[in-house]
Amino acid sequence: MPLNDNREVTPWEVSESLGEGDYLRIAREFGAGIIDNDLRNRLERLAGGTNPFLDQGVFFAHRDLDLVLNDVENGNGFYLYTGRGPSGKMHLGHLLPFMFTRWLQKSFDVNLIIQITDDEKYLFRDLEWKELSEVTRNNILDILSLGFDPQKTHILIDSLNGSTLYRRAVEVSRHINVTLSKAVFGFQDSDNVGKYFFTSIQSVPAFLVSSLLGRNVRCLIPHAIDQDPHFKVSRDVFPKLGYLKPSSIMSKFLPSLKGGGKMSSSDPNSGIFLDDSPQVVRKKIMKYAFSGGRDTAEEQRKYGANPDVDFSFNVYRLIEEDQAKVSRIREDYRTGAMLSGELKTMVAEKISQVLAQLKEKREETVESYEEFLFSEERLIDSFQ
Ligand code: TYM
Numbered sequence: 549m550p551l552n553d554n555r556e557v558t559p560w561e562v563s564e565s566l567g568e569g570d571y572l573r574i575a576r577e578f579g580a581g582i583i584d585n586d587l588r589n590r591l592e593r594l595a596g597g598t599n600p601f602l603d604q605g606v607f608f609a610h611r612d613l614d615l616v617l618n619d620v621e622n623g624n625g626f627y628l629y630t631g632r633g634p635s636g637k638m639h640l641g642h643l644l645p646f647m648f649t650r651w652l653q654k655s656f657d658v659n660l661i662i663q664i665t666d667d668e669k670y671l672f673r674d675l676e677w678k679e680l681s682e683v684t685r686n687n688i689l690d691i692l693s694l695g696f697d698p699q700k701t702h703i704l705i706d707s708l709n710g711s712t713l714y715r716r717a718v719e720v721s722r723h724i725n726v727t728l729s730k731a732v733f734g735f736q737d738s739d740n741v742g743k744y745f746f747t748s749i750q751s752v753p754a755f756l757v758s759s760l761l762g763r764n765v766r767c768l769i770p771h772a773i774d775q776d777p778h779f780k781v782s783r784d785v786f787p788k789l790g791y792l793k794p795s796s797i798m799s800k801f802l803p804s805l806k807g808g809g810k811m812s813s814s815d816p817n818s819g820i821f822l823d824d825s826p827q828v829v830r831k832k833i834m835k836y837a838f839s840g841g842r843d844t845a846e847e848q849r850k851y852g853a854n855p856d857v858d859f860s861f862n863v864y865r866l867i868e869e870d871q872a873k874v875s876r877i878r879e880d881y882r883t884g885a886m887l888s889g890e891l892k893t894m895v896a897e898k899i900s901q902v903l904a905q906l907k908e909k910r911e912e913t914v915e916s917y918e919e920f921l922f923s924e925e926r927l928i929d930s931f932q
Contacts, residue, residue, distance in 0.1 A: 555734050560672055560775050562801065564809035568856070571773065571800050575609035578776050580798060583610055594620050595655035600874070601648045604767075604865050609773065611783065612795040616768045620656065626766040627931075628652055629753045629794075631663035634683040635673050638690045639819035640863065640899070641772075641802035641811035647866075648799070649770045650694050659930050661701045661753045661922070662691060667706040668750070671742040677707070685917075690822050692920060695703065700930055704922040705747060712924060713752050716759060721748040723785040732777050750775075751782040754794035760928055769796040772810070805859055807838030823907075826900035833860055833896040834889075840881075841888030852884040853891075860895035868901050902909035 556563040557574055566574075575582060583591075583602070587610070590705035592598050594617055601607045616626050630649050632642065653660050664687065668679040675683075688703055706713060729735055729744045740890040757765045769779060776798060801810035804818040817836055820829055840858030842848040855861040855878050865874045877894075880886035 551726075557692055557774050559777060560663045560808045562812075564772060564804075566801070566809050567807075568800070571608060575773060575798070578773070578780065580609040580611055580773075580776060580796075581613070583608055583613070583642065583797075586781070587613060590614075590617055595652070597655065598871075599648070599651050599905060600649070600866055600868075600871060601644070603871070605800075606644070606866065607770070607797050607895050609798040610796060611776075611779070612793060613768070613797055616766055616795045621785065624766065624895055626656075626768050626795075627656065627658050627757055628660040628810060629663070630660070630667060630765050630771060631750070631753070632687055632691060632736040633665045633668045633672075634680060634687045635675065636683060636813045637821045637823060638687055638812060639811050639821050641819060643690075643694070643822070644802055645770050645772060645799060646691050646694055648797075650696055650769045652768070652770065653697060653700065657697075659757070659927075660696060660702065661756065661927075662688075662696075662701065662703045663750065663753045664688065664703060664705045665746075665750060667742075668746055670707075671746060680707070684929050688920075689910050689913055689917065690906070692913045692917070693906045695909060696920070698916060698919050701920050702922045702927050703920045704753060709922055712756070713749055714757065714920070715754045717745070719789055720751050720782070720785050723788050724748065724781060728781070732781055747778050747781055750778045751794075754782050755786055755789070755791040756781065757927065757931065758791050760924060761931055764792045765931070766792055767794045769794055771796065771798060772801050773798045774801070774810075796821070802863070805832060805836040805838065807857065807859060820899060822903060824903065826896075826904075829900050829903070830893075830896040833892050833899070837892060839888045839892070841891075845887055848887055849884045852882050853886075853888060856883050858888075858891070860892050863892075864895045864898060867898060883932070 557564055572582060588602050592602060617710050628649055630645055649660065664684055666684050669675050669680060684705060726744060735743055754767045754769060769882060779794055779796050786793050804811050817832065820832055837859040840854035840856065842851060842853065861881060868874050877886065881891055
């Protein structure tokens with residue numbers, strides 16, 4: 549079912565009926581480009597390796613990615629910017645853009661700003677500051693447990709870094725009127741005025757480096773397609789302020805366990821959360837994960853399954869390092885040599901293994917947490 553005024557995707561809501569077949573159309577409607585084989589090969593060649601998120605078509609759309617690659621080739625470089633709105637516990641879906649961002653950071657050895665938009669969740673989710681500061685800390689630890697470069701990673705927390713953000717957000721906001729905000733985000737007259745201002749805050753990290761260094765440095769933003777409306781607005785405004793338009797690379801959503809829409813924090817059984825125990829992961833996968841298999845084992849042996857719509861397979865193909873194994877499993881499942889129960893058992897174990905590794909790393913990260921926090925001086929230094 550579409551959302552208010554027929555929108556299917558906004559940064560705050562995604563239609564439950566959104567399926568694999570809708571992404572190309574939506575990206576085109578948003579005005580984004582599609583990552584074709586040439587662009588993907590060029591990115592992987594410059595990165596010095598392949599990546600399952602690209603090869604499996606999960607990161608599938610972009611804005612001006614080619615300009616980033618030109619800047620890599622001509623030695624100008626670029627930096628990465630991504631973020632998280634700390635509304636509660638993180639699930640596997642939230643982790644995907646960060647996993648991909650980590651690969652980009654490692655491959656290109658570049659700086660990364662991670663914005664934590666606690667102000668957004670104050671305005672859009674009616675959360676209170678006390679709760680937000682706890683969630684913020686927990687989410688940051690979850691993100692850092694993926695292993696970002698401490699020298700080159702800068703975590704900017706909106707409510708704590710106001711002096712960096714505010715003046716620049718005001719500059720952006722002068723170029724965004726209410727009519728545009730309503731058209732892009734679907735806001736109503738009854739929405740609080742903070743919501744109208746918020747996109748200006750989310751746009752700042754995309755020109756912050758250029759602003760602090762006094763010279764333009766290109767910014768690449770990895771995110772799922774829901775965040776595109778923000779950066780579409782930034783792209784209109786930045787040239788008016790003398791900055792480069794930000795580039796972006798966009799993914800599809802990890803769907804809810806039951807298939808369709810996106811994995812979301814509001815329904816605990818719609819997703820796998822990073823603190824789910826192996827028993828819970830197994831139960832959720834066995835009981836709720838949408839299967840591309842047949843109704844009976846006999847039918848599946850005979851006709852095979854459809855891996856493309858299978859939740860468990862779709863997660864597996866992204867978290868398994870051995871991509872040759874992914875191809876073998878895909879073939880076995882597709883031809884009926886592997887049954888849904890076997891696939892689910894294997895994937896539940898793999899997910900729990902990944903979560904256990906993150907948990908272990910998370911404990912080490914508690915010590916180094918402060919090192920990652922943003923300061924203007926540290927950011928400027930890391931570009932010297
Ligand atoms: P948030 O916290 O809703 O989501 C964090 C990141 O995860 C992506 N995402 C998903 N990706 C795959 N499958 C899903 N089911 C799924 N659900 C969410 C989001 O697109 C996002 O990349 N306003 C932002 C925070 C933010 C930000 C940014 C995000 C600030 N600056 C720059 C990306 C880039 C937010 O609330 O994200």
